[in-house]
Amino acid sequence: MDVSSLIEGVLAGDRRAVARAISMVEDGARGLAELSAGLYPHTGQAYTIGLTGSPGVGKSSLAQHLVKQARERNHAVAVLAIDPTSPFTGGALLGDRLRMQEHATDRGVFIRSMATRGHLGGMALAAPEAMRILDASGKDVVMVETVGVGQAEVEVATATDTAVVVVSPGWGDAVQVAKAGILEVADVFVVNKADKEGAQEAARDLRHMLKMGPASDWLPPVVLTSTVSGEGIDELWDAIEGHRKHQESTGDVLQKRRDRLLNEVEGMAAQEFRQLTRGALEADSELARSLEQREVDPYRAAAILLEWASTPDPHTGS
């Protein structure tokens, strides 16, 4: 399949074309620029939701419940699970199959996990590209779910219209949330496993800490959920909808989307620049040797790389 047929397929909502296009992002394939050019004019319709939280708090189950909520409201919905699963467990594919089973015959649902090791920009650049493919394919709601709760994962999950941070009573208390630096970036908090001991306390602590934070026109709601009993899922959907309406009324949603896009383009250009200058720093290059010998320090070496890149022909330039 060539890229132009692939673009047609994605725009028609063809599942195999969408899967194929996301694999291209995953692998950092050559045709990505052409794919992006063809799809980009057809993006901007989907509302995006990010889900982040430590491994084991129940993000995937929550995503499943949110898919049901979306379908009940007749929204076409996609879930993108950013999954750095080790190549020797093969968990991603197995997980996909399990997740898809329930929705196998529903053409309004697309679930896909994505490893990002082939993409040179890592998950920060791969995720928004994949989300645009899902947007262009006609999904009304695109959810992105990360494994883990580090800086990169939080950046990916908050590069969405509504960022949902999930904790569980077993995971640790609200102080851990503060330590992880995710208190300020959440639009909605979920305390999952609401049936477990300590859930009410975790929710209370979170609410307390959020109130101590800087004043803002949006105070993130804290929702208690149980993915076993289904408790709180309606409230979670309402909280997300509430945030959507709030920022659509203020115009913040468009402003945030523009800022994210500019930031992403800067990151893409920096990544390309990195590729361009790679040759100058090969292991046997003079610059690498000077660095190793400690004749040139890292800052100076970086400055030399920048000069090298802006010389019209780097191979003959001074």
Next chain:
Amino acid sequence: MDVSSLIEGVLAGDRRAVARAISMVEDGARGLAELSAGLYPHTGQAYTIGLTGSPGVGKSSLAQHLVKQARERNHAVAVLAIDPTSPFTGGALLGDRLRMQEHATDRGVFIRSMATRGHLGGMALAAPEAMRILDASGKDVVMVETVGVGQAEVEVATATDTAVVVVSPGWGDAVQVAKAGILEVADVFVVNKADKEGAQEAARDLRHMLKMGPASDWLPPVVLTSTVSGEGIDELWDAIEGHRKHQESTGDVLQKRRDRLLNEVEGMAAQEFRQLTRGALEADSELARSLEQREVDPYRAAAILLEWASTPDPHTGS
């Protein structure tokens, strides 16, 4: 204090100079290039150890125990805790005071947490810079500890000579480790809270999964520790020493250091490039408008930025 006095102070091992220099890294201060140039020739002596794992598994307590181990062997030691603590909790400073109490009168110990929000390159670029300062100040062992276990945190902790991944029985099982993609990057595994239920099983599962992994000349040991009873701490130190001797005998340690350095310099140059091109993408620029109107797609916009940067005078260039 000007930068040249600061360099002298750091090289003399003066605590206030070291603290000041690390603050400069934290803030991304102007004098960093000069500081780097002055200190770099005096680096390369310290052995570096990374500690990573989910919040709450006990990394800080383990670091304290490892400090004692290092002091018993007469090593000067530093701990750098990379801490994205929210500005409204102020946890970092409080934490530092608590951590330092025990070693307040020991000039062979330096403990410092570092927020990295002011540094444009984030923790990936700030951490190695701060570690070089500690190295130049005469520390034999430099430990870096991250909060959280995401992609960026794992990268920082594994950009060390020996990467230690810490789990606890309460944190989740070995499968979570595999899902987080940290199975392949650890040189030593710790199951902390060895007195808790499930510790032996977690260690056994980890060993099993490690054996299933790709063949390598180093099989990461799995050490059970308790920071309460002190159990296993000697074994942990021995495991780290074992890894050190192993890679010193193969020469891997030098190779890995060189690769990390080149990678870091590439990242620094890309970050500078990003700063350089920022103006071209200001919110009211033509390029930003074209992106918003979907007339130019993100790939094309990134390519335009690259062209812009390599034009001799971007402001008058075509």
